[in-house]
Amino acid sequence: MSHGLVKRLLSCLCTALLVASCAKQNKQAFYNTGIIYCSESNPVTFNPQLDTSSTTSDASSHQLYDRLLDFDPESGRIVPSLASSWLVSDDGLTYAFQLRKDVWFHTTHYFTPTRNFNADDVIFSIDRWRLRSHPYHYVSGGRYPYFESIGLAQNIASVERINGYRVEITLKRRDSSFLANLATDFAVVLSEEYANQLAQLGTPSKIDELPVGTGPFKFDSYRKDHFIKYLRHNNYWRDQMIEARTNGEVLIPDNALDSANQDFEKERGRGSTAEYHDEDSPVVEQLIFDITPRSSLRLAKLMTGECDATAFPAQTELEVIRTKEDLTLAEKPGLNIGFWAFNTQRPPFDNPDIRRALAAAIDKNTLLEAVYFDSATRAKTLLPAASWAFQNDADDTAYNPVLARKLLANAGVEQGFSMTIWAMPVERSYNPNATKMAELIQRYLRDVGVEATIVSYDWATFRRHLQEGLHDSVLIGWSADNGDPDNFYRPLLSCGAIPSGTNRAMWCSEDYDKLLNDALQTDDIEERTAIYRQVNRLLYERLPLVPIAHAYRYQAYRNELEGMNINPFGGVRFGGVKKAL
Numbered sequence: 001m002s003h004g005l006v007k008r009l010l011s012c013l014c015t016a017l018l019v020a021s022c023a024k025q026n027k028q029a030f031y032n033t034g035i036i037y038c039s040e041s042n043p044v045t046f047n048p049q050l051d052t053s054s055t056t057s058d059a060s061s062h063q064l065y066d067r068l069l070d071f072d073p074e075s076g077r078i079v080p081s082l083a084s085s086w087l088v089s090d091d092g093l094t095y096a097f098q099l100r101k102d103v104w105f106h107t108t109h110y111f112t113p114t115r116n117f118n119a120d121d122v123i124f125s126i127d128r129w130r131l132r133s134h135p136y137h138y139v140s141g142g143r144y145p146y147f148e149s150i151g152l153a154q155n156i157a158s159v160e161r162i163n164g165y166r167v168e169i170t171l172k173r174r175d176s177s178f179l180a181n182l183a184t185d186f187a188v189v190l191s192e193e194y195a196n197q198l199a200q201l202g203t204p205s206k207i208d209e210l211p212v213g214t215g216p217f218k219f220d221s222y223r224k225d226h227f228i229k230y231l232r233h234n235n236y237w238r239d240q241m242i243e244a245r246t247n248g249e250v251l252i253p254d255n256a257l258d259s260a261n262q263d264f265e266k267e268r269g270r271g272s273t274a275e276y277h278d279e280d281s282p283v284v285e286q287l288i289f290d291i292t293p294r295s296s297l298r299l300a301k302l303m304t305g306e307c308d309a310t311a312f313p314a315q316t317e318l319e320v321i322r323t324k325e326d327l328t329l330a331e332k333p334g335l336n337i338g339f340w341a342f343n344t345q346r347p348p349f350d351n352p353d354i355r356r357a358l359a360a361a362i363d364k365n366t367l368l369e370a371v372y373f374d375s376a377t378r379a380k381t382l383l384p385a386a387s388w389a390f391q392n393d394a395d396d397t398a399y400n401p402v403l404a405r406k407l408l409a410n411a412g413v414e415q416g417f418s419m420t421i422w423a424m425p426v427e428r429s430y431n432p433n434a435t436k437m438a439e440l441i442q443r444y445l446r447d448v449g450v451e452a453t454i455v456s457y458d459w460a461t462f463r464r465h466l467q468e469g470l471h472d473s474v475l476i477g478w479s480a481d482n483g484d485p486d487n488f489y490r491p492l493l494s495c496g497a498i499p500s501g502t503n504r505a506m507w508c509s510e511d512y513d514k515l516l517n518d519a520l521q522t523d524d525i526e527e528r529t530a531i532y533r534q535v536n537r538l539l540y541e542r543l544p545l546v547p548i549a550h551a552y553r554y555q556a557y558r559n560e561l562e563g564m565n566i567n568p569f570g571g572v573r574f575g576g577v578k579k580a581l
Contacts, residue, residue: 430477
């Protein structure tokens with residue numbers, strides 16, 4: 001970035017800095033007692049089972065809840081969480097989870113738990129999204145987009161309580177991604193006791209509005225378009241384990257005497273005894289999400305110290321952040337994909353030749369240079385280079401306006417044909433400026449005789465209309481919730497992902513779905529990789545979407561924060577982050 005551009009950007013920030021500085025004087029108590037995070041938008045809900053947006057995940061998944069399993073953010077390995085260990089049967093169909101004891105749910109001004117977390121909470125949380133007959137299934141709309149998109153409910157035969165701290169899940173067919181899916185942001189554990197209390201009061205929907213979990217922070221208050229306030233969960237189980245270690249106590253995993261489980265682990269290497277991570281323990285009294293839609297104002301608040309960390313810094317702001325000695329800019333290769341999807345259920349976009357023509361009309365390299373500023377790599381397939389199934393020699397579309405005109409003419413598309421390009425109104429790492437990208441694509445399409453209109457709405461309306469299929473094409477993307485390739489292929493393009501709203505191309509192929517299912521029938525990496533190569537070829541031939549970029553993920557924060565790390569597998573985490581006041 002040129003020094004002139006940096007100076008112009010700093011000039012534009014002056015007014016915002018002044019506003020932020022004045023506001024800080026009125027919020028000093030927040031700064032002395034906790035962490036302020038400048039988020040970009042309102043969450044749709046406080047239950048990530050119900051929504052796949054990163055805004056919802058950031059505000060809920062790792063602040064309020066825990067899951068049976070977690071991902072180690074450095075190695076990507078699946079590690080214990082509320083399940084201290086697990087067994088898998090020889091046929092790969094039955095999973096037995098040993099649950100952690102002495103885990104308390106949040107005590108809030110609206111709920112006081114009378115018991116610890118146990119098997120009933122796990123069964124309630126899973127059965128809610130998998131069983132239509134469950135009394136809470138249709139509460140808050142009855143849509144569970146992530147689980148619907150991967151068809152997980154249809155593959156679970158039963159969830160059974162063996163005892164108070166042991167749960168057994170049986171699948172109908174092998175699924176090598178099953179454990180990874182239980183570690184995603186969406187597989188949170190809710191309180192059955194709280195749900196029963198709300199049902200008796202006739203207010204079941206409050207379970208998703210006034211949340212209760214076992215996570216490092218508990219919900220306090222929310223004012224739309226302004227803030228979310230969380231308080232420290234004083235009985236957080238990870239805190240108690242850290243305190244026990246500090247006091248020299250010996251930590252014995254809940255299943256330490258389960259010899260069958262230990263033998264299994266030695267033989268198969270699956271599961272592990274409890275691993276306790278100091279970084280997940282909150283050391284602040286409160287956490288504030290300061291909802292600030294404008295990126296420039298988020299940066300201004302970060303620079304003045306009104307915010308300790310900020311969401312989604314714009315690509316044009318990265319160099320400014322790097323020049324500030326009191327700020328840190330962390331970056332990692334992203335497990336994500338930004339793409340241009342065609343609504344294959346709307347003619348003429350149901351014709352693969354039309355889709356290929358539009359793909360040939362655009363120069364992806366120019367899009368990367370203009371929108372990502374060297375912070376992304378060109379995408380050939382859905383999978384980034386960090387995936388073990390990445391295919392470096394995969395086929396890729398190429399800029400060829402001559403071919404584009406020929407394909408359009410052969411398909412009977414006349415000069416002046418009109419279409420829409422829907423552009424996200426929010427910034428995401430996989431597409432930091434969808435409107436600018438849409439404007440560039442608009443010019444390319446005009447060169448081949450296609451007139452494109454750019455469409456955008458507020459984020460909630462935008463996503464609702466996408467699910468209704470009102471778009472011709474859309475610039476959007478996906479950030480992986482786990483490192484398994486199935487987490488890209490299935491939610492984005494499987495038939496089952498259309499009703500859930502994650503399949504933006506609204507494309508359905510039996511051949512594609514069969515390949516995905518075949519890949520889950522084996523744990524052999526080479527076999528799965530070979531199948532995914534077939535998947536890549538199929539997608540190149542039918543082109544329901546154009547892969548554009550795999551972007552780096554950035555996290556900007558003030559130097560006072562310690563333990564602020566980028567989570568490559570989902571939402572931001574503040575558990576265990578320290579602040580040097």
